[in-house]
Amino acid sequence: MFIKERDNKLLIYHADSSRLLEEQAVSVEQQFYDLDLTNVRDVIVDLRNVMMISSHFTNWLIIVGNIARNRGGKLILCSLSEHVCEILNHLRFTTIITIAVNLQTAKQLLPCDDQLAPQ
Numbered sequence: 001m002f003i004k005e006r007d008n009k010l011l012i013y014h015a016d017s018s019r020l021l022e023e024q025a026v027s028v029e030q031q032f033y034d035l036d037l038t039n040v041r042d043v044i045v046d047l048r049n050v051m052m053i054s055s056h057f058t059n060w061l062i063i064v065g066n067i068a069r070n071r072g073g074k075l076i077l078c079s080l081s082e083h084v085c086e087i088l089n090h091l092r093f094t095t096i097i098t099i100a101v102n103l104q105t106a107k108q109l110l111p112c113d114d115q116l117a118p119q
Contacts, residue, residue: 008039009073010110012103014046025057032064041073044106048079053087065097074098078106 017024043064047053065075078100080088088094100106 009041010044010107011035011037011040011042012044012046015048015050018049019052020047020050020057021052021054022056025054025060028057029060029063032060037067041068041071042076042110043068043073044076044078044100044103046078046103046106047081047084048102050084051081053084058088058091058093061093061097074110076100076106076109078103 013028020028045061045064061075061077068075076098077088079102080099085099088097088099098106098109100109
């Protein structure tokens, strides 16, 4: 996994492994906790290369989703393979996590900073 930040309010994870099983999921989780997330509100996880996920990774998604929601943001998953989408549907994750077709669409689902300004 490698990480890219934008405007310090958005964190984008790009998965570079085809499998996010326990060992890889632990690595992703550790990377996440090693970051300075002080101003991060929204998280996008780009899973375009991922064909298999583990329960450890889905647990991490719940944690990240809760962190984002508690900060007034959201977690968005994008570019899911058919198999990963089936797993998340079966677990009913699609009712609590936003799914986007691709990274561009995921970014469009986030509010602009001027929409967040006090009225």
